[in-house]
Amino acid sequence: MRLLPAVFALALLAFGTPAIAAPTPGADTYGYTASTLKSSFVEGTTNTWITGDDGSKWVDLPFPLPFYGTMHERAVIKADGFISFTQNSPMQPPKQIPSPNQPNGSVYAFWDDLVVDADASVWTGTDGVAPDRRFIVEWRNVTLKSVPGSRLTAEVVFGENGVILLQYRGLDQPAERGATALVGVENADGTSAFVWSENEAKLSDGVAVRLHVPGTAIARGRVTDANTGRYLFLARLSTTFGGRTTSTSVDYRGTYQLEVSATDPRITVSLDGSPPVVLAPGSVPEHTVLTLDHAFKSPILDPPPNVLEITVPAGGRTTASAPVHNSGTAPGSWTTVREVAGGSTPPRPGASGPLHSWDPKASGVENSYGVAELNGDLWLSSPTTHQLTRLTPEGVVRDRTTLPDTEKPADLAVVGDKFCYVNSSTYDGGAVIHCVRPLTGEVTPLLTTVPHVVGGTSGLAYNPATDVFHLIDDRTVWTVKGTSHPDVGALVSSCLIKFSRWDPNYYPKGAALGPHGDIWVYESTGDYNGRTGRIELIDPTDCQSGALLGSSPIPSPYNAGGLESDAAGNVWAYTGPRFAGPFPPTGPANISLFQTRYPIYTELPWLSSGTAPTIAPGATGQAVVDIDATTLRPGVYNVALDLRTTSPGNPSLGIPIRLTVT
Incomplete structure (x- = not known):
């Protein structure tokens, strides 16, 4: 509120001398100017219940209001005769505008030291139909604090088209006509303003002031x-x-x-x-x-529906093609091609969801937890039966390896040609990591972490690029050094997964290496209210959460299990049967291979693609695949081409390939 000494206010009324020299109207650098027209006063219809000497209220605007090039959806109405789009902070004493001093970003219908007493009120209203609506703010029958007995009504009418009207009623004396008031507009940072009147008895009942930006x-x-x-x-x-x-x-x-x-x-x-x-x-x-x-308009290049099957004799060359359909609304093509080496399954860059999904119990494998892929085979571990089971990627059991009773292979991490797991851990002794060659069952103690690392009973991931292990115990991620470091087992970092943005009541379980050194974590929900487990990307240095890979195939609390990445960067996950409270879980379990958005690229000199065509909307083109098997041994190669397309909606297009060299 601005406070004027009574003698000073009376002097202004008597002599009409402004306290601050009034600037020339129309000096706004943005472009606001003003003209006058016959007033057509419109009353507000909703009482804001603003009262007193410095009351205010934020209001939601009925439509976006343009003001100094910015569209506003909220504003604060002040008892002192102005509405601001920038702040509801204490007002500074009277100022000449523009000025960086507050208030700013305002329409000053009648800025003075006004009081909304028992006989006064502040109203808002909306009339008209889009795009010709108007928003009204009316200060009704307010009084000037420095002029006892004064009464006036002022209003600002915002047009949806950007035009602002200032209108008045009951102006019977110089103070009520603006002798001590400021009328105008000012931008948000106080660098541009238009002043209609300042300390000048210029206002009138029958005259409206029209503010606008011409053109x-x-x-x-x-x-x-x-x-x-x-x-x-x-x-x-x-x-x-x-x-x-x-x-x-x-x-x-x-x-x-x-x-x-x-x-x-x-x-x-x-x-x-x-x-x-x-x-x-x-x-x-x-x-x-x-x-x-x-x-x-943009292209949508759809990947081929099936895996491209190619057979070539050892030492031979061949060319094949896969259909690519453009279901979008603009011509499409691709700019770069990168190779992805898969494992047991041809990867599908750009796809989402599981590439495989089946029930291990139906395959005769009970009490599983860990899952990992090695040399084209899929392996499941059971810490309770001390057993590893080898299967095809489709879930057909090939054989089993029984380990000593002292071994408890839970979540598996692939390290070279071995599977590693945390076999035991104590607070004083640290975590003990063992590794096993799955075909022979040969177990080798790998390392023991420093004391106080009580981890890995839930999840274990290995990063070969830095030779570190990530152990998860409860909600703590421990990172320790591998055997290539002189201080094997030393602690690199630890952090607490404080929360999950997907589920506040969760328990991290299996872990797998993800892109850029992050780790995938299978989060088991502890909530019965329709939530389910999720696979989420976690930064192991600070435990910040990232992308979501997928949800549990079996919606249930407490059933997340092991996790491990394959050669293409996709993720195998074990999900246990549905939780049954105090009773043993029943029903099917699940093994799924989730396609990620982060393929691992590998240079494959024997695989290339021809010139990319431009495919018209609604048409089908061909992605040409060239194979040079002169250096390849007989066998099956599961690979893919990742085509970086011109489609913003699906920039990655995968061509899955199964090459058989005879």
Whole structure:
């Protein structure tokens, strides 16, 4: 509130001398100017219940209000005769605008030391139909604190088209006509303003002040994907007029709104992965609200439905092709091709969901926990039966290896040609990691961590690039050094997984190496209310959570199990049967191979692709695959080509290949 000494206020009334020299109206660098017209007062209909000498209230606006090139959806109404879009902080004494001192970003309908007493009130209202709606803020029958007995009514009427009207009633004396008030607008940082009057008895009952930016219009609309009709929330829009560029983004409703030039309402729409588009509808009348929607056309290159089967004799060469269909709305192609070496299954870069899924119990394997792939075989471990079971990737049992009763192979980590696991751990003795050659059952103690690392009974992952193990015990991730380091078993780091953004009541279980040194963690839910386990990416240095890989194939609490990556970067997961409370779990278990979005690229000189075609919308092209088997031994090679496409919606297109060299 601004406080004026009574003698000073009376002097202003008597002589009409402004406390601050009034600037010339129209000095706004943004472009606001004003004119007058016959007043047509409209009353507010909703009481804000603002009272007193310095009351205020934040309000949600009925439509986005354009003000100094920015669209606003909330504002604070102050008892002192102004509405601000920037803050509800204590007001500074009277100031000349523009000024960095608060308040800023405001429309000053009648800024003075006003009081909303028992005979006064502040109202809001909305009338009209889009795009011609109006929002009204009315200070009704308020009094000037420095002028006992004074009464006046002021209002600001915001048009949806950006025009602002200031209107007044009951102005019977100089103070009520603005002799000690400021009337105008100011931008958010106090660098630009338009002053209609300052300490000048210039206001009148029958005259409205019309504030606007000449030559402007309001453009609004939606930005969508032409393929799906969905809103593109990452789209950005910009326009240039008056020597300045204004930008905005699509909001959560998929809409945008911009103040544009009326003579050339040109908008550039940008989206990562797509060329920018310029919307130029041509000139419109000043202060028009025009709708400019845009649907981005883009290709959708669909991968081949089946694995590309290729057979070639050792030392031979061949060429094959896989169909690629464009189901999008623009021509598509690909720019780069990278190779992915798979394990037991041809990988599918760009795909999601499980590549394999089956019940190990139906295959005759009970009480499993760990799962890992080695040399094309899948292995399941059982810490309770001290056993490893070898299966095909499709779940057919090949043989079993029984370990000594002292071994408890739970979550497995592939290290060379062995499986490693935490066999035991104590607080004083640390964690003991054993490794086993699965075909022979030969067990070798690998390392013992430093004391106080009580970990790994839940999960174990190995990073060969840095030769470190990541052990998970309860919600702690311990990272320890491998055997290539002089201080084997030393602690590198530890962190606490404080929370999961997917489930606040969870228990980390199996672990596997992920992209960029992160680890995948299978989180078992402890919640009965419809939640299920999830596989989530965790940074082992600070335990920050990242991408979500997938959900448990069996919705149930307490049933997450082992986890391990294959050669292509995909993830095998064991999920136990549905939890049955105090009773033994019943029903099927599950083994799944989850395709990740982070393939491991491997240079395969014998695999290449021909020139990429441009595929028209609705057409099918061919991805050419060239094989040079002059250096390959007979056998089966599961690989894939990862084509980086021009489609922003599916930039990765996988061509799964099973090559048989005879």
